[in-house]
Amino acid sequence: MPRILAKETLAPDVVRFWIEAPAIAKKRRPGQFVIIRTDETGERIPLTIADADTARGAIALIVQGVGKSTHKLNRLEPGDTILDVAGPLGQPTHIEPGMRVCCVGGGIGTAVVYPIAAGVRAAAGRVAAIVGARTKDLIILEREMAAVAEPCIITTDDGSHGRKGLVTEALRMLFAEGYEFDEVVAVGPLPMMQAVCAVTRPLGVKTIVSLNPIMVDGTGMCGGCRVTIGGEQKFVCVDGPEFDGHQVDFAEVAARLRAYREDEATAMDRYRAELAAPQR
Amino acid sequence: MAKKIGQKTKTPMPHVDPGVRRHSFGEVATGYSVELARQEAARCIECKNMPCVAGCPVEIDIPAFVRQVAAGDFDGAFQTLSAKNLLPAVCGRVCPQEDQCEKVCTLGVRFEPVAIGRLERFVADYAALMHLSDTAAPAAPSGRKVAIVGSGPAGLTAAADLAKLGHSVTIFEALHKAGGVLMYGIPEFRLPKTIVQGEIEKLTGLGVDIKTNHVIGRTFTIDELFSELGFDALFIGTGAGLPHFPSIPGVNLIGVFSANEYLTRSNLMKAYRFPEHDTPIVRGKNVAVIGGGNTAMDSVRTALRLGAEHAYLIYRRSRDEMPARAEEVEHAEEEGVEIVLLAAPTELLGNEKSRVRAMRCVRMALGEPDQSGRRSPVPIAGSEFEIAVDTVVFAVGQGANPLIRSTTPDLPVTKWGYIVADPETGATQKPGVFAGGDIVTGGATVISAMGAGRRAARAIDAYLHRLPAGGHAAADAFIST
Numbered sequence: 131m132p133r134i135l136a137k138e139t140l141a142p143d144v145v146r147f148w149i150e151a152p153a154i155a156k157k158r159r160p161g162q163f164v165i166i167r168t169d170e171t172g173e174r175i176p177l178t179i180a181d182a183d184t185a186r187g188a189i190a191l192i193v194q195g196v197g198k199s200t201h202k203l204n205r206l207e208p209g210d211t212i213l214d215v216a217g218p219l220g221q222p223t224h225i226e227p228g229m230r231v232c233c234v235g236g237g238i239g240t241a242v243v244y245p246i247a248a249g250v251r252a253a254a255g256r257v258a259a260i261v262g263a264r265t266k267d268l269i270i271l272e273r274e275m276a277a278v279a280e281p282c283i284i285t286t287d288d289g290s291h292g293r294k295g296l297v298t299e300a301l302r303m304l305f306a307e308g309y310e311f312d313e314v315v316a317v318g319p320l321p322m323m324q325a326v327c328a329v330t331r332p333l334g335v336k337t338i339v340s341l342n343p344i345m346v347d348g349t350g351m352c353g354g355c356r357v358t359i360g361g362e363q364k365f366v367c368v369d370g371p372e373f374d375g376h377q378v379d380f381a382e383v384a385a386r387l388r389a390y391r392e393d394e395a396t397a398m399d400r401y402r403a404e405l406a407a408p409q410r
Numbered sequence: 411m412a413k414k415i416g417q418k419t420k421t422p423m424p425h426v427d428p429g430v431r432r433h434s435f436g437e438v439a440t441g442y443s444v445e446l447a448r449q450e451a452a453r454c455i456e457c458k459n460m461p462c463v464a465g466c467p468v469e470i471d472i473p474a475f476v477r478q479v480a481a482g483d484f485d486g487a488f489q490t491l492s493a494k495n496l497l498p499a500v501c502g503r504v505c506p507q508e509d510q511c512e513k514v515c516t517l518g519v520r521f522e523p524v525a526i527g528r529l530e531r532f533v534a535d536y537a538a539l540m541h542l543s544d545t546a547a548p549a550a551p552s553g554r555k556v557a558i559v560g561s562g563p564a565g566l567t568a569a570a571d572l573a574k575l576g577h578s579v580t581i582f583e584a585l586h587k588a589g590g591v592l593m594y595g596i597p598e599f600r601l602p603k604t605i606v607q608g609e610i611e612k613l614t615g616l617g618v619d620i621k622t623n624h625v626i627g628r629t630f631t632i633d634e635l636f637s638e639l640g641f642d643a644l645f646i647g648t649g650a651g652l653p654h655f656p657s658i659p660g661v662n663l664i665g666v667f668s669a670n671e672y673l674t675r676s677n678l679m680k681a682y683r684f685p686e687h688d689t690p691i692v693r694g695k696n697v698a699v700i701g702g703g704n705t706a707m708d709s710v711r712t713a714l715r716l717g718a719e720h721a722y723l724i725y726r727r728s729r730d731e732m733p734a735r736a737e738e739v740e741h742a743e744e745e746g747v748e749i750v751l752l753a754a755p756t757e758l759l760g761n762e763k764s765r766v767r768a769m770r771c772v773r774m775a776l777g778e779p780d781q782s783g784r785r786s787p788v789p790i791a792g793s794e795f796e797i798a799v800d801t802v803v804f805a806v807g808q809g810a811n812p813l814i815r816s817t818t819p820d821l822p823v824t825k826w827g828y829i830v831a832d833p834e835t836g837a838t839q840k841p842g843v844f845a846g847g848d849i850v851t852g853g854a855t856v857i858s859a860m861g862a863g864r865r866a867a868r869a870i871d872a873y874l875h876r877l878p879a880g881g882h883a884a885a886d887a888f889i890s891t
């Protein structure tokens with residue numbers, strides 16, 4: 131069973147784990163993810179491979195606690211094991227040598243966009259980055275991003291760190307300053323990705339977004355992760371997770387993410403109650 | 411000399427009352443007692459040409475095992491079954507016997523055939539209870555390594571046969587549990603998962619290494635299994651797991667599922683036990699399942715057990731054309747499934763939250779027979795009607811998963827993506843690679859997948875004996891020079 135080698139808190143409720151998974155560490159490419167299950171009664175949840183260390187045979191996962199499964203995971207400690215880790219899944223990011231890319235990360239989306247930025251850089255490309263969050267505490271991977279991107283612009287909604295404002299304003303500014311990109315890659319909450327697409331569409335700049343629908347198997351077997359791209363049905367786990375943002379039916383993706391709202395709340399409430407109950 | 415004919419009808423199988431079982435995931439058919447089994451076995455007239463044996467795709471010596479049951483030698487009966495069938499507890503439950511062994515039983519010409527499936531199940535369950543095991547001794551280690559991709563009935567059978575022949579066998583399974591459709595597709599009430607796991611433990615007992623969470627094409631490609639992991643031969647049994655959705659408006663509304671997702675959530679992830687298990691499932695009050703096969707039947711009966719007030723089965727042809735096992739259709743109706751024949755959905759309608767609220771259907775008439783010989787349905791103009799639904803499950807066929815073919819360019823596939831393999835040997839056009847089961851034939855049956863696994867195991871064994879000492883790598887070099 132894959133063992134947790136290290137754990138570090140990056141922001142409130144956001145944890146980076148290094149997990150022993152030599153075959154996946156060796157094979158993975160930027161843009162790919164794993165499906166994990168913490169324990170026998172657990173859900174299968176998808177998480178991006180945020181980094182890999184082939185020498186140690188380990189992969190990094192950056193997890194934001196949003197519901198029961200991610201909170202359960204985030205309570206694990208170094209030395210603990212994770213029951214199931216399968217991957218690397220999904221299509222790798224399409225990276226061409228020397229390409230010029232602007233990577234835009236919003237909140238936990240930065241964990242997804244960082245390996246892409248690092249991959250472009252490793253292929254002798256040029257990366258500009260915009261990392262945004264609501265407030266200073268929620269900015270993650272600033273140092274890692276700055277090491278592969280120039281410029282690396284930080285934005286916060288409340289102005290507590292970096293520029294005050296949204297990532298889209300910073301993106302507009304880069305275009306106004308004359309930056310040219312072969313591609314913009316935007317990963318974050320759906321409204322943010324949609325807003326980035328609205329900026330790039332009139333400029334005719336190709337924009338890649340990474341979608342995060344609810345998944346079950348992650349191998350193309352269930353069809354639960356289906357989305358509509360340019361009027362065509364695609365399965366995010368095998369055809370994605372990255373797609374041309376100008377072709378994505380965002381409203382449908384957003385609606386489908388809400389499918390289990392009440393059940394997710396039930397699961398979380400019961401989990402909180404279990405944690406609060408006195409230990410026998 | 412054939413025996414005299416006695417009891418003319420099958421000894422009935424005890425079942426849980428439909429009113430009770432529609433709310434329970436417990437097994438529907440409870441199985442023969444020792445007395446019932448011996449009574450039923452005594453019906454076999456031991457006819458001379460034994461057509462039943464040829465009717466079984468793995469050629470179980472049916473008269474022999476039935477005679478042993480009649481004599482009360484259940485241990486002997488189990489050894490007879492095990493000689494040909496790795497998964498008797500599974501086949502006895504899910505084989506479409508009415509189309510196979512029982513279809514051709516001599517007794518069935520004038521009366522009801524011997525209940526071969528029920529007897530097979532009885533013997534397998536008895537063996538499990540008494541911890542009997544297959545006594546055949548495995549061959550000496552051959553020093554050869556074989557990889558099996560996919561742990562459905564095809565892969566499990568190939569693995570067991572190859573292990574018995576002395577080869578070192580590793581199964582790679584994408585999901586976290588082995589068993590394929592037996593684990594994620596067929597529900598608990600028809601095939602308890604403890605039974606499947608019991609059968610799979612026999613493999614680990616034979617020394618087969620089962621690696622779950624290994625997605626071939628991703629974790630390792632087919633070529634890497636040879637070049638990096640040093641396997642000498644490979645069997646691909648990845649099934650037909652790609653769900654189809656019809657091209658009608660509304661298929662992406664919330665509450666609309668493929669049967670694969672619906673059944674996987676319920677069976678593999680145990681969503682019927684949410685919130686004790688973390689995976690949720692939509693518990694619809696008005697559920698419509700589209701299709702007429704086993705998958706559709708399993709989905710609609712699952713919906714009832716998840717609390718549906720109305721569970722509709724919508725099928726576009728008539729009852730005669732339904733591919734599901736007759737027994738399952740009867741069980742479904744007894745439990746309260748409402749079967750709507752000669753109808754097909756044309757549109758799904760959603761509410762303001764994008765949840766499905768209704769399904770528009772059109773009535774069908776049967777036209778001329780198509781290539782498959784079945785009469786094809788034709789929509790009747792102006793016959794549209796609407797049903798209020800909050801859950802819709804499509805069980806309208808499956809395709810071939812693209813993961814392996816997209817990462818193995820030199821493995822020829824048909825235009826539908828199924829692997830091209832010799833039906834007798836499972837050999838593909840890629841040296842050392844064999845394939846069988848649903849990934850070759852498209853959706854079929856458990857026993858036909860097992861038959862393919864067995865034939866491929868035999869061919870792989872022969873291939874390994876021909877292989878030069880250096881193994882597959884040396885053979886490759888040999889071929890390319």
Ligand SMILES: Cc1cc2nc3c(=O)[nH]c(=O)nc-3n(C[C@H](O)[C@H](O)[C@H](O)COP(=O)(O)OP(=O)(O)OC[C@H]3O[C@@H](n4cnc5c(N)ncnc54)[C@H](O)[C@@H]3O)c2cc1C
Nearest residue numbers: 175176177178192193194196197198199200342343371394
């Ligand atoms: C390809 C892919 C890569 C991902 N990478 C990461 C990652 O690197 N780090 C990370 O923290 N998360 C990632 N996610 C999202 C992560 O899988 C979900 O947050 C997780 O499944 C939620 O499980 P839960 O039980 O904790 O929350 P739930 O109880 O299931 O949900 C709680 C809340 O989160 C929302 N939610 C549920 N599922 C998702 C989802 N798939 N995406 C976004 N929100 C969701 C719900 O609408 C709800 O509001 C990724 C998702 C995909 C599809």
Ligand SMILES: Cc1cc2nc3c(=O)[nH]c(=O)nc-3n(C[C@H](O)[C@H](O)[C@H](O)COP(=O)(O)OP(=O)(O)OC[C@H]3O[C@@H](n4cnc5c(N)ncnc54)[C@H](O)[C@@H]3O)c2cc1C
Nearest residue numbers: 560562563564584590591626649704847848854855856859
């Ligand atoms: C709901 C349902 C009910 C059915 N009922 C009956 C019945 O009553 N009687 C009957 O005879 N038949 C029935 N069938 C059909 C029968 O189950 C199948 O024909 C049979 O399981 C096919 O076996 P298989 O070994 O080819 O593949 P499968 O059972 O499909 O197994 C394939 C396995 O390979 C794994 N896999 C796929 N891709 C990869 C990969 N890239 N790497 C690693 N692993 C991979 C899958 O996860 C799966 O575990 C039913 C099918 C379904 C879906």
Ligand code: SF4
Nearest residue numbers: 466501505510511527
């Ligand atoms: S395996 Fe299936 S076909 Fe063969 S005897 Fe048993 S029930 Fe009949």
Ligand code: SF4
Nearest residue numbers: 454455457462515516
């Ligand atoms: S065909 Fe029927 S009667 Fe004849 S041997 Fe087989 S089971 Fe018995």
Ligand code: FES
Nearest residue numbers: 348350352353367
């Ligand atoms: S998660 Fe099941 S098909 Fe993508």
